[in-house]
Structures are given as C-alpha cells and as structure tokens.
Amino acid sequence: MAATAAAGAVATDEDARVTQSAERTIIAEFVDVHRHYVMGKNVVKALNGISMQVRKGDYLAIMGRSGSGKSTMLNILGGLDRPTTGEYRVGGRDVSKLNDDDLSDVRGREIGFIFQSFNLIPQLTVLENLEVPLFYQGRVGRESRAKAEYLAERVGLGKRLEHRPLELSGGQQQRVAIARALMNDPLFLLADEATGNLDSNTEKEILDLFDDLRPDGVTIVIVTHNPKVAERADQTLWLKDGQVEKLVNNRTAVAANGGHP
Template sequence: MSTPVIRTQGLTKEYVLGAETVRALRDVDLTIERNEYIAIMGPSGSGKSTFMNLIGCLDTPTAGQYWLDGTPVSGLVDDELARIRNHYIGFVFQTFNLLPRATALHNVELPLIYAGISKKERIERAVDVLEKVGLGDRMEHKPSELSGGQRQRVAVARALVNRPSLLLADEPTGNLDSKTSTDIMALFDELHAGGQTIMVVTHEHDIALHAHRTVTLRDGIIETDVTNDRALAAAGSAPAR
C-alpha cells in the first residue's frame, strides 16, 4: 500500500484565551489515502476550521503528529510550512481569495512564482490548468470581471497548478448559488475521477454527499467517520481505504 496522503496521530490544538485554555482539537487520529474524497463536517465550534488550518499547514498543532504525503510536518516552522503548502496543498476558499488586481492567469501563476519556476513554464502550466477548468477564454480577465462560479474555477485552477497531493476546499460553494455550486462540485468529482485526493470542509449535506467518506467533528473530537454509500454507488467503485 502506498503512503497515506494524510496521517495524524493525537493531533491536538489548544488556544489560550486569557486564563482559560480552549482545546479546539483533541487527539485526532485520521488517515486519508491517495485519491480519497473526504468531507469534514461539523457545527461551528466543532474544531473543523482548526482541523483544516492544521491539515493545510497554515497553523501548527500544540501536540500530536502529522505526516503529509509521508513527510512529518508537525514540527516545522513558518518558512518550512510555506514550502510544504506550496508543494503539497492546493487551497480553495469560500471567498475565493483571488488577488483583485491580478488577471486570472497571474492569480493561477502565483504558487509557481513562489516555487521558483521559470516564467515560461509558469505560463504554460497556468494556461494548461485554466483550460482544464474551462476558463481558456477568460485568462486575461480580472476577478471583478468574472462571475462567482468563474472566480471559484480560477481558484480551483490555482489550487491545482502545483499538482498538489491534497486539494483542500473550505466551504467551496458557500458563496455560490445552487446552479453554480452544482457545476463546481461536478468539477471536483471530475478531478477526483482523475486521481486527485480531495478534502472538503463544509456544513452542507448536499456538498458532503459528493464525498466518499464523511468525518464529523464535534467538540474537537471525531464523532463519526462513515463511508458514503450513495456517492460510492454513483461512482461505482470501492473506497481506497
């Protein structure tokens, strides 16, 4: 069996608020294999944002271990984490988080700039991935000139351009209407079918149903971890667990 994309052991995050210590995440053990499509659910305050920040290497755990694609990342510092994010993770945010003054192409090019890739290759890869998400004709547009769905596609393209081990989406349809949401989720399904490992953090059941496995967090611990039969049936394949 290949190395899991994600493996956490006793992952714990505590925040100190005044005299009180809040345990946002307690001893979470989770393994995600290659090409899994997993949804993280939970009410607000359940620790799912904290979990996502840790998985996305935006934050460091108070205790516990985390291996990303076999690399131990729990002990890394700021700049090392930046490199890990750049190489292994593709982010899709609820609010798109595109640079407003940059074109779609430049937004997608951004991770490659920080990866130190030459201008020529950057453009090639950015154009390639923009075409893949169906925005081949919108590359010189700025975010303000694009619809919500198109913006999120730019964000997806940006997330994919570095060929990440994990596509990490935080409420990817939270700011989209239902028609556009369906389109974006269809794109995710397509990417998953192409071999991409995907983690979606959401509180919407409809969205979670696209995933093949749903992990529900409550009060910082894993409450349930179930395979999603309907999604599996639709995809017609066994989960890679």
C-alpha cells in the same frame, strides 16, 4: 426487490473500493493531534486527540457544527497552524515542528487551497493569479504559462486568461481558484466551504468539476457544514467537541438510504 439488489450492487462496488483504499498511499495523517488555545485563564481544547488519514484519491468531507473544531482542523491540514501536541504528517513527513519557512514550502508544494470567498488577487489577471503559487517556488516561466493555459482550459476558462477576477462571475472565480490550487501538483486539494458563496446551480457545477478531476488522481478534502456538499464526497468525517465523532462511508450510507441522495 430490484432496488435493494441495485443498492447491494453499489455497496459491493464501494466495499471493493474501500478495501482497495488500504493499499493506497497515505498522503496526510493526523496522529493524536491536540490544538489548545489559551484564552485568558481558560484553555480551549479546539482539537482534542484526533487521528485520521487521507489516502491518495480520497474524496473526504469534514463536517461538524460550529465550534466542533472544523476550522482548526482545516488550518492544521493546510499548514497554516501547528498542533499543540501530536503529529501531522504530509507525504509521510512530520510537519508539525517545522519552522515558518519550511511550513510555507509545504503549503506551496503539497497543498492546493480553495477558499469560500475565492480569494483571487484582484489586481492580477487570471493568468497571473494562476502563476502565484509557482512564483514562490521560483518556477515561473514558459512552462508555468503553458500549465496555466492547460488548467484554465481544464476548468473551462481557457479564454479568460487576461481577465481580472472582478470581471468574472462567482462560479468562474471559483474555477480559477481551483485551477490555481492545481498549479503546483499538490498532494491534495483543501477546500474550505468551497461553494458557500455560490447559488445552488453554480454549486452543482463546481462539485461536478471536482468529480471531473478525480480520474486525474486528484485527492480532495472539503470542509463544509452543508450536507448536500458532503454527500458528494466518498466519506464524511464528523467532528464533535474537537474529536472524531464518526467516519461515514457515504456510498454505503446512500445504499442504506434506498439509493436516494
């Protein structure tokens, strides 16, 4: 039973890691979050009492069918929307009651967005796109340029700084988007179907890049409906009808599965 033994070894390793996680800082936390929409006479309960935590260094996938509340959760996690009731804490601070300007600052300082359709600004060069998040913090200058150059190098696009987004392939654009998300040293990266517009080879490249970044202490939350993408994360949070269905530790699950992804 060499396979089991090996799997057991992996499981033990992962267990150790999960135990360690209790000591790592909580950087984002939902406390009984509800998000209700009024549609005519009906109240749609998109999120219905969600509590969860993201700790520093986590790699978390959020999955669920359409209508499960994934998008709503993403919007609140990203500071684009506010809970109807409940608390959303970022870096220990409740941001659910902040005004528009302060919430904009939270987005600008603490969160690194990565979108399905890359969402680079077409009229700007790669370098300028990278500088956008710092521009709104009033931090554009020689340092921001050096940082942009470093991150472009880090995602493998060091020679494309003066290119326009449309001159790049989809995979390259998404690399730029990832570098942009890292520009403000966010507490966590928030990826929305980050590989949804890419072919499977490029998808793998991007997911490898995420793995590459993890030793730097990058925390990743990825919202997806693609199980292959979710498997690459440490944990998967399953949503159903606006509630947490289950939290699966993918490392132990993989082990139980006989080590086959």
